[in-house]
Amino acid sequence: MKKVAVIVAGGSGTRMNTALPKQFLLINGKPVLYYTINTFLKAYNDLNILLVLPEEYISAGQEIIDAFFDYKRIKITAGGTTRFHSVQNGLKLIDEESIVFVHDGVRCLITTDLIKRCYEAAIEFGSAIPVIDSKDSVRVLTEEGNEPIDRAIIKLIQTPQTFHSKIILPAFKIDYKDKFTDEATVVEAFGLKVHLVDGEENNIKITKPVDLSFAEKILSGQKQA
Amino acid sequence: MKKVAVIVAGGSGTRMNTALPKQFLLINGKPVLYYTINTFLKAYNDLNILLVLPEEYISAGQEIIDAFFDYKRIKITAGGTTRFHSVQNGLKLIDEESIVFVHDGVRCLITTDLIKRCYEAAIEFGSAIPVIDSKDSVRVLTEEGNEPIDRAIIKLIQTPQTFHSKIILPAFKIDYKDKFTDEATVVEAFGLKVHLVDGEENNIKITKPVDLSFAEKILSGQKQA
Numbered sequence: 001m002k003k004v005a006v007i008v009a010g011g012s013g014t015r016m017n018t019a020l021p022k023q024f025l026l027i028n029g030k031p032v033l034y035y036t037i038n039t040f041l042k043a044y045n046d047l048n049i050l051l052v053l054p055e056e057y058i059s060a061g062q063e064i065i066d067a068f069f070d071y072k073r074i075k076i077t078a079g080g081t082t083r084f085h086s087v088q089n090g091l092k093l094i095d096e097e098s099i100v101f102v103h104d105g106v107r108c109l110i111t112t113d114l115i116k117r118c119y120e121a122a123i124e125f126g127s128a129i130p131v132i133d134s135k136d137s138v139r140v141l142t143e144e145g146n147e148p149i150d151r152a153i154i155k156l157i158q159t160p161q162t163f164h165s166k167i168i169l170p171a172f173k174i175d176y177k178d179k180f181t182d183e184a185t186v187v188e189a190f191g192l193k194v195h196l197v198d199g200e201e202n203n204i205k206i207t208k209p210v211d212l213s214f215a216e217k218i219l220s221g222q223k224q225a
Numbered sequence: 226m227k228k229v230a231v232i233v234a235g236g237s238g239t240r241m242n243t244a245l246p247k248q249f250l251l252i253n254g255k256p257v258l259y260y261t262i263n264t265f266l267k268a269y270n271d272l273n274i275l276l277v278l279p280e281e282y283i284s285a286g287q288e289i290i291d292a293f294f295d296y297k298r299i300k301i302t303a304g305g306t307t308r309f310h311s312v313q314n315g316l317k318l319i320d321e322e323s324i325v326f327v328h329d330g331v332r333c334l335i336t337t338d339l340i341k342r343c344y345e346a347a348i349e350f351g352s353a354i355p356v357i358d359s360k361d362s363v364r365v366l367t368e369e370g371n372e373p374i375d376r377a378i379i380k381l382i383q384t385p386q387t388f389h390s391k392i393i394l395p396a397f398k399i400d401y402k403d404k405f406t407d408e409a410t411v412v413e414a415f416g417l418k419v420h421l422v423d424g425e426e427n428n429i430k431i432t433k434p435v436d437l438s439f440a441e442k443i444l445s446g447q448k449q450a
Contacts, residue, residue, distance in 0.1 A: 214439050
């Protein structure tokens with residue numbers, strides 16, 4: 001089946017103390033977004049990318065594409081006021097039956113393994129949400145204070161959140177609600193369950209300067225391997 | 226008030242694919258445990274350390290102390306079959322009223338700031354459990370599948386879990402139960418609530434080779450600062 005990755009890169013980068021949004025920061029001389037896009041393109045030859053960027057960074061995104069990639073496989077579109085609206089803008093451009101990956105642009109340590117695992121599961125179950133276990137114990141705040149919760153039943157959610165187009169396209173016709181923190185919650189509001197798959201510990205969001213160093217280390221290791 | 230840090234270093238290091246337990250692996254030429262111990266000793270001049278090690282690594286621990294530290298401030302004792310039993314062994318050596326920090330030996334990025342924050346809160350509230358927010362969305366497994374849970378009410382637990390000796394010493398006279406995954410759960414079984422304080426994102430457990438690289442980066446930065 002066709003594959004489309006909606007790569008959402010809407011963040012303004014305030015946590016990095018830098019004017020440049022974190023998806024444009026450099027790792028080994030190339031922008032964070034380069035690595036994200038490159039891994040999706042490598043995963044499948046028939047995968048196309050819809051890159052959703054804040055209006056004011058569309059030209060910066062175009063420069064990355066021009067410098068590194070086959071422009072025919074990548075389209076840029078403008079983001080909206082929330083992640084939901086940004087994803088919605090990307091999904092509007094999908095007109096063929098496909099498996100749709102929705103991915104955080106700043107998760108640049110994504111691997112082709114994880115992309116393929118999500119694809120296979122989405123083919124079989126209609127959806128694939130990558131999750132990892134918490135390495136730390138977990139507590140939940142209650143009205144009376146806080147209490148432990150078995151960390152074996154707690155899952156930390158990553159992307160690419162992956163769906164059959166026949167599920168995610170109609171699901172995103174819904175009106176926005178604050179509880180839509182990711183695509184899985186939208187699909188659930190549409191009335192469907194989501195299927196979890198194993199994520200990867202290294203598949204972090206780049207949000208702090210030290211994350212860039214971490215990513216640099218991992219990506220240098222991959223090159224040697 | 227007197228301060229005692231019970232530093233628990235019982236892990237066997239299987240996730241690192243190395244024979245040496247991870248608390249003895251080197252960062253910039255010094256063992257992980259060196260950094261952990263050093264930060265506690267720096268935090269307060271009247272803080273003493275009880276280092277709990279697997280029987281077979283006591284001599285390795287002694288070598289670290291002899292090489293780097295004032296031996297009068299550090300005692301080593303043997304660990305038990307679980308974390309609970311290891312902590313219990315350490316606590317048995319405390320005979321003065323004090324604030325007791327129980328800390329994972331492999332959390333070597335602990336800062337004096339965090340230690341002091343825990344101390345102040347434990348003085349005021351009797352306990353201080355450092356926690357951080359999840360950067361990722363969170364789901365909880367249910368009998369029917371899985372569902373989102375508001376990540377604002379989910380807290381990931383770190384150490385040092387810090388208590389007044391009048392709380393933790395009697396609490397640990399209890400019989401072991403499987404649900405005792407940390408010291409907070411023991412104190413709760415004793416009938417008391419625990420107080421949460423802000424932890425630190427960098428205060429990770431060293432469990433994978435890439436964590437060592439991360440720690441190296443952070444610790445090198447601290448030296449320059």
